[in-house]
Amino acid sequence: MSSKLSKIISTAVFGALLGTAGVSHAANFPEHRVNLVVWAGAGGALDTYGRELSKLLDEQAGWQTKVVNRPGGSGSVGMSYVLNQPADGYNILVHTSTLTFSIARNLMPYKLDDLRFVRAMQGEPSALAVRKDADLQSAQDFVDAMKKDPEGLRVGGYGTGGFHQYMLYQFMTAKDFKAGWIPYDASGKVALALMGDHLDAAMMTPSSGLSQVESGDIRLLGISTQERSSYFPDVPTFKEQGIDLDDMVWRGVSVKAGTPDDVVASIQAALDKVQASDEWKTFMKEQKQEDLSIKDGDFQSMAEKQLKTQSEFLKEAGFQK
Amino acid sequence: MSSIMDAFAVIFSFSGLACLVIGTAVGVVVGALPGLGPSIGITLLIPFTYNMPPELSMLLLVALYMAAEYGGSVSAILLSTPGTAAAAATAIDGYAMTRQGRANEALAISLNASCVGGLIGAFALLLLAKPLASVALEFGPAAYFSVGLFGLTSVASLSSGSLVKGLLAGAFGLAIATIGIDPISGVPRFTFGVPELFEGIPFLTALIGLFAVSEAFSLAEGGKTETHSITPRVRFALLSLTQWRKLGSTIVSGSVIGTLLGILPGVGGNIACWVSYDFSRRRSKNPDDFGKGEPAGVAAPESANNATVGGAMIPLMALGVPGSPTTAVLVGALILHGLRPGPELFASEPVLVNTVLWGLAMTSIVLFFVGSLLLPVWGWVLRLSNSVIAVGIGCMAMLGAFALRNLMFDVYMTLAFGVLGYILKKFKIPMAPIILSMVLGYLIETNYRTALITSHGDYAIFVTSPLSLLFLVLSVLSLLLPIWGKLKSRR
Known part of the structure; x- marks a missing residue:
C-alpha cells in the first residue's frame, strides 16, 4: 500500500470518527470521560462503592470514568464541586444519606432541590448489638431495661446526630423510653468498645463488626431491615418484634438539578447494566450490602421524608433549635 | 506449617520479591514527598492490584506502607520537610545533623532504626497478636484520654531552649485542634461558616506549612550562601558496631514503644514517635544535645514509627478492626x-495471612537494601544549590497540600502556616509542639468528654480504670521528675 493511499484511508477513518462524534446527541451520552465525584476520602465504604461503580461502568457500559475524591464539610465540598459544574451529567455525585443530616443541621448551604436524584444503590441497616454475655435476649428486653433505669446501660454508636443515633431516637419514640448516647468517631471503634466492656449496647452497622458478629462475641438483638437480611438470617427484624423501625443508610448517585432527562435516562441505562452484572452482585455480597434500586422521584421522595423526620429528631435531641 | 511454607513460596517467588521491591521503592518516594503518606500511596496503587492475586497485592501494599514510614524521614533529614507527620520528630535532630554535614550518618541511622523497628513490630504481630489485641480492647475512653495526656507531656522535651516558648507553641496547637465540628455535640466551632474547616485543620496542612514552606522561605532569604555544609557522598548504610552500641537500646526501646502504641486504633503512628523521642531524651546522659543533632534523636522516632506498622496490623488481623488510617485503606484492598x-x-x-505476616517482616529487610541503594540519590539532592532546593520544596509543599483533599483552600492554608512558621522561627519558637498538640488535642478532648458521658459526669472514671490511672501516673511523673532533678542538682 502506498503511503499516499494509507494517508487517505487514515484521514477518511479519522474523519468518520469525528463525524460520528459531531452528530451525536445526549442519547450518546457520555461522549467523553465522566467524573464520579466521591464526597469522602479514599479508602472508606463510599470510596469503595464509587471505585467499584467506576470499574463496572467502564466494563459493563463502555464508559470512561474517573473517581474524584472531594471530602470535607460534611459533604459540602463534594456537593459544591458538582454544583459548580454544568448540569450535563459529566460530574456525577457519589454520596450517602449524610446528605439529609447535613442539610437538616444547616451544615450544608444547599437544598435537596439542588440535586437531581438518580439512584440509591446500596443500603445498610442499623442493628441493636450487645456483648455475648449480656442478659438481654431481645429488643424488648432492651426496652424494658431502659424503662427500668435509663442510665443503667451505656448506649452508643458511631457519630453524633447521625444515622445510628437517629435510629435510636426513632426506637425511643416508638417504644417510649429514654437512653443516653455515647458517640464514637469511627465505626470500627464501636465493636471494640462493646467487646472491651466500655459500652453495653450499641446501634451499629452489622458489617462494621462483622468478625465479632459472626463469631458470636457480639449478638444482634434486632435489625432495621424490612425483612430479615439474607446476610444475617438469624437476626430478627425490629418489625417482627413489634417495633416500627425500618430505615437504612444508603449510598447512591445524583447529578446537578437541571440535567436533561435524556442524559439521566442514559445514566439510568448504564446503572441498569452495572446492577445486572455478576460482578456487582458479588461485590454487594462481599460488602454485606443490601442491593437497592430506588430511582429518580422515589429516591427524591425518600430523601425528603428522611429530611423531615431527621429534622424532628435533631430538634428533639437538641442539635437544632 | 505447610501454609507457612506456601507463604514463603509466594514471598520468595520472582513476582513476590518484585512486589516487595516495587512497593518499597514507591513507598520511600511517596513517604518522602510531603503530603503524600502511606494511605494516599496505597490508595493510588490499589487500582493496579485489581487483577493481581490477593497475596501479591498485599505484599505490594504492606511493603509500600512500611517503606513510606521510613521515606518520611528522608525529606525530614535532608530538607527539614517531614514527608509524614510521624517524621516531624525526626526533623528536629535529623536536619540539625544535615546542617553539620552529617546527613549521611543521619540517613543511615534512620534506615537502620526503621528496619529494626519494622522487624520488631512484625514479629510482635507474628507471635503476640492475640494477647496484644486483647490489651487494646481494655482501653476505654478514659485510658485513651490519659495516653493522650501522657503524650502531651513530651512537649517539654521538644522545646529545646525555652520551656515557655514550647508551652506557648503547644497551647497554640491545642487551640487549632478545637477548630471544626465539635465531635460530641456536632456544633461547628471557629469555622466561620467555611465548610472546608468543618473537619478541622488537617495536621498535615499545618505540618507542610510550618516545616516545609517556612524552610523554603528561609532558604530563599539566605540567597546563594551555603547553609548546607555538604558531605555529599551518602553511601554507607549499615551502622558500625560502635554506633550500634550507642544507639541499640534507643532503637529497641523505640520499637517496643511503637509496637505497643501502634495497637491502639487512632493513636498509633502519630504519637509513638514523639513518646519515643521524649523517652530517649529523658534517659540520655546528655539531654541537652537533643535538638542539636543528636543521633538518638533520629533513631528513637524512626524506630518507633516503623514499629507501629506491625502494631497497627494487630487489631486488623486479630479483631478485624483497622488500627490506623492506612490499615483502613488496606481493608479496602482486601x-x-x-x-x-x-x-x-x-x-x-x-496462606494469605501467613504471606502478609511473614511478608511484613521481609519488607523491613527489603527496605534495608532498597533504602541503601537510594542513598546516593539523596546525596545528589544535597548538591543542589539553595535556590533550587527552596523552589523544589515550595513546589512539593504546594503539591502535597493539594493532594491531601484536592482543595485549593488547603494550599492557601498551607501558605498561611508557612508565613506563620517563618515568623515563629525568627522568634525561635519551636514548631514540633504545635504539631504534637494538634494531633493530640482531638484525641484528648473527645475521649475526655466521652469518658465523662459514660460515667454520667463522675470524674472518678479516670482513676478507677487501671490503664487510665497508669498513664496518669506516668504523666505526673514525667512532669515532676525533671523538676525534682533540677532541685537535686541545685543542692
Whole structure:
C-alpha cells in the first residue's frame, strides 16, 4: 500500500470518527470521560462503592470514568464541586444519606432541590448489638431495661446526630423510653468498645463488626431491615418484634438539578447494566450490602421524608433549635 | 506449617520479591514527598492490584506502607520537610545533623532504626497478636484520654531552649485542634461558616506549612550562601558496631514503644514517635544535645514509627478492626478481593495471612537494601544549590497540600502556616509542639468528654480504670521528675 493511499484511508477513518462524534446527541451520552465525584476520602465504604461503580461502568457500559475524591464539610465540598459544574451529567455525585443530616443541621448551604436524584444503590441497616454475655435476649428486653433505669446501660454508636443515633431516637419514640448516647468517631471503634466492656449496647452497622458478629462475641438483638437480611438470617427484624423501625443508610448517585432527562435516562441505562452484572452482585455480597434500586422521584421522595423526620429528631435531641 | 511454607513460596517467588521491591521503592518516594503518606500511596496503587492475586497485592501494599514510614524521614533529614507527620520528630535532630554535614550518618541511622523497628513490630504481630489485641480492647475512653495526656507531656522535651516558648507553641496547637465540628455535640466551632474547616485543620496542612514552606522561605532569604555544609557522598548504610552500641537500646526501646502504641486504633503512628523521642531524651546522659543533632534523636522516632506498622496490623488481623488510617485503606484492598480481615481469615485463608505476616517482616529487610541503594540519590539532592532546593520544596509543599483533599483552600492554608512558621522561627519558637498538640488535642478532648458521658459526669472514671490511672501516673511523673532533678542538682 502506498503511503499516499494509507494517508487517505487514515484521514477518511479519522474523519468518520469525528463525524460520528459531531452528530451525536445526549442519547450518546457520555461522549467523553465522566467524573464520579466521591464526597469522602479514599479508602472508606463510599470510596469503595464509587471505585467499584467506576470499574463496572467502564466494563459493563463502555464508559470512561474517573473517581474524584472531594471530602470535607460534611459533604459540602463534594456537593459544591458538582454544583459548580454544568448540569450535563459529566460530574456525577457519589454520596450517602449524610446528605439529609447535613442539610437538616444547616451544615450544608444547599437544598435537596439542588440535586437531581438518580439512584440509591446500596443500603445498610442499623442493628441493636450487645456483648455475648449480656442478659438481654431481645429488643424488648432492651426496652424494658431502659424503662427500668435509663442510665443503667451505656448506649452508643458511631457519630453524633447521625444515622445510628437517629435510629435510636426513632426506637425511643416508638417504644417510649429514654437512653443516653455515647458517640464514637469511627465505626470500627464501636465493636471494640462493646467487646472491651466500655459500652453495653450499641446501634451499629452489622458489617462494621462483622468478625465479632459472626463469631458470636457480639449478638444482634434486632435489625432495621424490612425483612430479615439474607446476610444475617438469624437476626430478627425490629418489625417482627413489634417495633416500627425500618430505615437504612444508603449510598447512591445524583447529578446537578437541571440535567436533561435524556442524559439521566442514559445514566439510568448504564446503572441498569452495572446492577445486572455478576460482578456487582458479588461485590454487594462481599460488602454485606443490601442491593437497592430506588430511582429518580422515589429516591427524591425518600430523601425528603428522611429530611423531615431527621429534622424532628435533631430538634428533639437538641442539635437544632 | 505447610501454609507457612506456601507463604514463603509466594514471598520468595520472582513476582513476590518484585512486589516487595516495587512497593518499597514507591513507598520511600511517596513517604518522602510531603503530603503524600502511606494511605494516599496505597490508595493510588490499589487500582493496579485489581487483577493481581490477593497475596501479591498485599505484599505490594504492606511493603509500600512500611517503606513510606521510613521515606518520611528522608525529606525530614535532608530538607527539614517531614514527608509524614510521624517524621516531624525526626526533623528536629535529623536536619540539625544535615546542617553539620552529617546527613549521611543521619540517613543511615534512620534506615537502620526503621528496619529494626519494622522487624520488631512484625514479629510482635507474628507471635503476640492475640494477647496484644486483647490489651487494646481494655482501653476505654478514659485510658485513651490519659495516653493522650501522657503524650502531651513530651512537649517539654521538644522545646529545646525555652520551656515557655514550647508551652506557648503547644497551647497554640491545642487551640487549632478545637477548630471544626465539635465531635460530641456536632456544633461547628471557629469555622466561620467555611465548610472546608468543618473537619478541622488537617495536621498535615499545618505540618507542610510550618516545616516545609517556612524552610523554603528561609532558604530563599539566605540567597546563594551555603547553609548546607555538604558531605555529599551518602553511601554507607549499615551502622558500625560502635554506633550500634550507642544507639541499640534507643532503637529497641523505640520499637517496643511503637509496637505497643501502634495497637491502639487512632493513636498509633502519630504519637509513638514523639513518646519515643521524649523517652530517649529523658534517659540520655546528655539531654541537652537533643535538638542539636543528636543521633538518638533520629533513631528513637524512626524506630518507633516503623514499629507501629506491625502494631497497627494487630487489631486488623486479630479483631478485624483497622488500627490506623492506612490499615483502613488496606481493608479496602482486601475487600476488593472478596476477603475480610479478621480472625476467621486465619482459618479460611491461611496462606494469605501467613504471606502478609511473614511478608511484613521481609519488607523491613527489603527496605534495608532498597533504602541503601537510594542513598546516593539523596546525596545528589544535597548538591543542589539553595535556590533550587527552596523552589523544589515550595513546589512539593504546594503539591502535597493539594493532594491531601484536592482543595485549593488547603494550599492557601498551607501558605498561611508557612508565613506563620517563618515568623515563629525568627522568634525561635519551636514548631514540633504545635504539631504534637494538634494531633493530640482531638484525641484528648473527645475521649475526655466521652469518658465523662459514660460515667454520667463522675470524674472518678479516670482513676478507677487501671490503664487510665497508669498513664496518669506516668504523666505526673514525667512532669515532676525533671523538676525534682533540677532541685537535686541545685543542692
